[in-house]
Amino acid sequence: MVWLSPVIATVLTCLVAVIVFLVSGVDPITALKTLFVAPVADLYGVGELLIKAAPLVLIGIGLSVGFRAGVWNIGGEGQLILGVIFGGWLALNFGSVGGYWLMPLMMIAGALGGAFWAAIPALLRTRFNANEILVSLMLNYVAALWLSYLVFGPWRDPAGFNFPQSEPLAQAALLPIIIEGTRAHAGIFIALVAVLLGLFVLERGFAGFQLRVTGLSANSARYAGFPVNKAVWIGLLAGGTAAGIAGVGEISGPLGQIFPTASPGYGYAAIVAAFLGRLHPVGILFAGLLMALLYLGGDYAQILGLPSSIGGLFQGLLLFFLLTVDVLIKFRLRIEGPRVPVAGEAS
């Protein structure tokens, strides 16, 4: 039954989409086709879908490690940007002299950058009891400002007509294309490795069990001798590492250079993907593909004269409906009439 609610939530979201189209005066059948079929009608489109799904799946699996342990890392966006900053620094400084070693080094640098950004809320939570939701969120804004400082300042391409962008990354800093005729790059494999790793470590491993127990009840975990603080660290670092690698994948893959807006909100969309995928690696794989389709649909929405934010709107609705359907599937609702307290009954 737990698998049913994402499906029902998707159907409900489509229903709302139809209503939105009718209100906007667009024929809903054409609209649904334009938004959700046309983008993936050819091989190039499928490549685009995979490019967008890869970071969502990667970050979603990373975040799900934390969510399982009840650690609310909302800082995926900032951790991704740190990956862009750390990996980008290597690419800009060693790109021209870089060989086959540059790409792996960039990945490691990106992972370290994301992990470093996630370590801040982990440290502040375990050492000072500070709420990790608020800390990781504030760091998203700080990271975005840091990146825009770099791209508007020291990293700005002198030949870029004053646009806020870095110079194009050197060949050694780019991920190879894996499907001819598309932009699909090797970063997609990294997302698939994350799915496998997630399956073995989270679903089969003892560590995964410990994390889940911690998430369900911190007190039971403490009683069983599972270290709760360690779960906070593992949860946050997994998310940070994954997001950092995803950040490198963005600049080395589809972007090919560094922009202040390196991420179209992947860090937030990955939260939806993680929940929609039921915090399970395979589920997150499918959820990531669906979320990527919504991003692509948003890009196509302009054809119909609708703003591209409509993609994000449906992503948010999807999570809403999922949470509702979850409750309705788990519990049976009973509507009760108002109960009038009778005098003397309370005592």
Next chain:
Amino acid sequence: MPDLMAVLLATLVAGTPLVYAALGELVTERAGVLNLGVEGMMVVGAVIGFIVMLNTNSLMLAMGAAAASGAVLGFGFSVLAVSLMANQIAVGLALTIFATSLGSYLGRPYVGMALVLEPSAIMQLAGEIPLLGLVLGGLHPLVWLSWVLFGGVWFFLYRTRAGLILRAIGEAPESAHAIGYPVIRIRYLATMFGAAMAGIAGAFVSVIYTSLWTEGLIAGRGWIAVALVVFATWRPGRCVAGAYLFGGVTIAQLFAQGAWAAVPSELMSALPYLATIVVLVLISRDAARMRLSVPASLGKPFST
């Protein structure tokens, strides 16, 4: 050296949206509901308020519409989090993701447009008052109204029976229910009140503070408001003081950008967020005191 009076007035104006949003969230949390959707409600409030102001040129209508749109979102939050007992953190995040996109969807045709506000008659009238006029005349009536809101919230929470019931529901909903108080209904009302205040806070930013709408206008103010409630250890007075402290940080950052051109403006812009983290750490460090001040049932669903 900027005029001290100007800095003071600017600080009050910059802090006002936080006063509205944080006082609203404080009431919500005192009833035991943790609403993390404030940021999203502020975004929608900002867009709706801006659109209504642009079309009707009536501040009352704009603020009313912003409050109403917030309350509608608050009702949606309550259906899920209070009635259906879904995880409050997850619902709040979903609301913020949804409402942020909704805001940019609705506001798309209005990006870059600016409002021309006429100096209100009330402000001119207030300027005539001897002594006080100097301060009041320079401030928007909505700034004074935020002080009225503070007084109202304080009086309600600590001096009325209804406020006592609301606080009791945040601490021990089972006991409150046992004596016959409608826990669910009061939680709905508290959440919708907080959401309406978040809507007004958003509209204050778009209509009065900047008088324009762009994407990313709210820029985390809603989250800072949620953090403020923690800094304030759930007390209204400290909430207002904290809001003005942050207003001061925002204004200091603006003046510093003019004064020291050498310091990157991005570093200055990051100050409010960094300050939030620092203060959050300082307050949360004392775990024992936190446990004493936080409403005991905050974030826990209640079922009969």
